[in-house]
Amino acid sequence: MTLRLYDTRSRVKRKLETLVDGEVGIYVCGITPYSPSHIGHARQAIAFDIIVRWLRNSGYKVNHITNFTDIDDKIIAIANDEKVHFLEVANRNIEDYFDVMNLLNVLPADAYPRVTETIPEIISMISRLISSGNAYESSDGVYFEINSAPEKYGQLTGQTLEMVQEGAGGRVNTTGSGKKNHRDFALWKFAKENEPYWDSPWGKGRPGWHIECSAMSLEYLGEKFDIHGGGSDLMFPHHEAEIFQSECCLNHEPVVQYWIHNGMINVDGEKMSKSLGNFWTIRDAISKVNPLELRYCLINAPYRQPVEFNDVMLEDSSSHHQRLISAYGEGLSLCEKKSWENSDFLKSASTNFSNGMNDDFNTRIAVVEVQSVVKYLKEKIDNNDVAEISASVSWLSDFAGKILGLLPDDEFILNEVNQNNAAMSAISDLVNDLLNQRKVARDEKNWDRADEIRSELNSMGVIVEDSPSGPIWRLR
């Protein structure tokens, strides 16, 4: 089965055909680092992380670029409030981003260009747009002139020039005063007081919001590239602005072969936002569950759908993930990993997994297959079927681990298992003694005493379960 992906511009799933055979260039709009990262950033990063992992697994050589918009109004405002340099604000949030992404097992992109390190390229692009007649200089900046390429309007959102004109109403006054037309957007903004700036042919200032992505994608991926991704909230105006800029500057279309957009996070049915007070930072979430459990939660819906997020969902994912880890860890401690190719069950699970992923990266299908293999593995552990245990562990390592990124390192897991074993052996004499006492009580049908011992063990952190072959105990 071939890989198909949904392209926002053509609004259909299309077979992936790359510009260079066997290679994929992908640019994903990154964050504006004005505050610590929230779970929306996590969802996006994880979605594209898995997309990139799957492309690589499918044999593509992937060049994955994600940027930082490290200069913008909010960053400047915060820096001025705190009386620090704006890069201090940006840098600390970028550092936080890398920290949490690492915890979430998001593999690093191949490059992380930053606006403040791309100024010459941005200026050069603006110059080209001016000379091609697509941009003009005015009193407060340089603007892209929509009327120079009206046919490109609404490529991603289906809106027409007339619609926005009608709907614009009262907002016109609030937009840049030097615009010829309210739909024009800024390429270069002249510096006001207390604002950082760079020199340019038009005066001191800084880039507008959209131009940096056009410049950076051109710089890193060239005049045409395969995939451009980002949050669905960036379709308008940001990505439409990019289409104007890149295609007019480079004088061909399309520059981007496939546009893909991830859905937002909903909390109680509504988009998560600061104003609604339903806002979760990544740190908030991982103070409740471990980061890989959060990762599990965020891939529970296909990347394009909004994902429901709340305490219940988080707890649910947490217990699912724990099932995965405990079965995997137990299997791993029992035997060496071996190829799963000889197992009909696992081969069919692989096919289902791959078909799901090849159909626009449907991680929901992938997760269902992981769940079914976990169930299978537990069954085989109970039956002591070593061949299938080692094959299942290997399968999970490949699919739940390498592709979905849900597993910590084997060493880490084994270490946990060993630590657990060590802790258990340290108290085993004591526990066994109590269990013997409990057995005596049970034989005498002294249920009160038996339950008393069980709750005593429980308060020590020992969980006792009676099985047909006698009591089994483990640590909480």
Next chain:
RNA sequence: GCAUGGGUGGCAGAGUAGCUAUGCAGCGGACUGCAAAUCCGCGGACCUGGGUGCAAAUCCCGGCCUGUGCUCCA
């Protein structure tokens, strides 16, 4: 208002024509002194009105509801 998605069982969430989605929750059973764990089984859904088809959750048309975008946003 315009644009663009979506409406599937208690919840989450697949599935674009015919064949059990799945998980959690619920119910019943096995096993248990009880509990837990595990296993087996069960029930229950396709917003609505038309249309096309031998056959529709799935395609077409209308309606209703709803998310998102149209302003900074992953």
